[in-house]
Amino acid sequence: ILSIPGWWMAGRWVMSRAWAYPKPSVSMSSSEVVTLGGTITIHCKNEGQQQAEFSLEKQKGYSLHRRDKKKAEQNKVIFTILNVSQSDAGIYRCIYCFPENRCSDYSDYSDEVHLNISDPRLAKPSINVRPEGPLAPGLNVTIECQGPRNALKFFLYKSKVLRASQVTQPNGNRAKFIEKTEEAASYTCRY
Secondary structure, X not given: OOOOOOEEEOOEEXXXXXXXXXXXXXXXXXXXXXXXXXXXXXXXXXXXXOOOEEEEEEEEOOEEEEEEEEEOOOOEEEEEEOOOOHHHOEEEEEXXXXXXXXXOOEEOOOOOEEEEEEOXXXXXXXXXXXXXXXXXXXXXXXXEEEOOOOOOEEEEEEOOEEEEEEEOOOOOOEEEEEEEOOOOOOEEEEO
C-alpha cells in the first residue's frame, strides 16, 4: 500500500504541506481592551524577511476574513483601526506572502490577539476580595467580579496586566477568580 500525504475531498485532490514561510509575530499597541471610539494599532512582523505583503485577518465563526492588507517597507507593518466600534471586537491574526512571486506561497498564521471593546457608558463592575486584609505569600485569594446584568464576560487585571477572563452563566452576573498571592498588587475587573 502506497501512502501519499493529502486527502480526497469534494472531488479535489488536496495536498497537505508545510507553510512556505515562518509565522509572523503579532501584537497590539495597548491592552486587549480598548474604549469605544478609541484607536488601536495591530503590529505584524516577520523575522528579517523584507518586502512582504501582510494581511490582517479577523476570525468570524470558524473562518478568517481579510480585514486589510499592506506591503511592508522593512519586515513589519502597522494596521490602525480608528474609531473602534463593537463590530471591531474579535480575534485577529496576521499572515504574509511575497508579491514578487505573486503571493503563490504564504506564511503560517500568527498567534492570535483578542480585541475587546469597553463602553464607558456602562456601569462599573464591583469587586470583592476574600479573605480580606494582609495575606502571607503563597496563599489563595478569591476575587469576585459582579456586573449589572447576566451573561457578561469579565476580565481580571493584576497591576494593569490581563490575568484571566471568564464568561458568566446566562442567569448569573458574577465571576470568581482564584489567584495565588505573591506580592502587593492592585486588581481590577472589567466587562
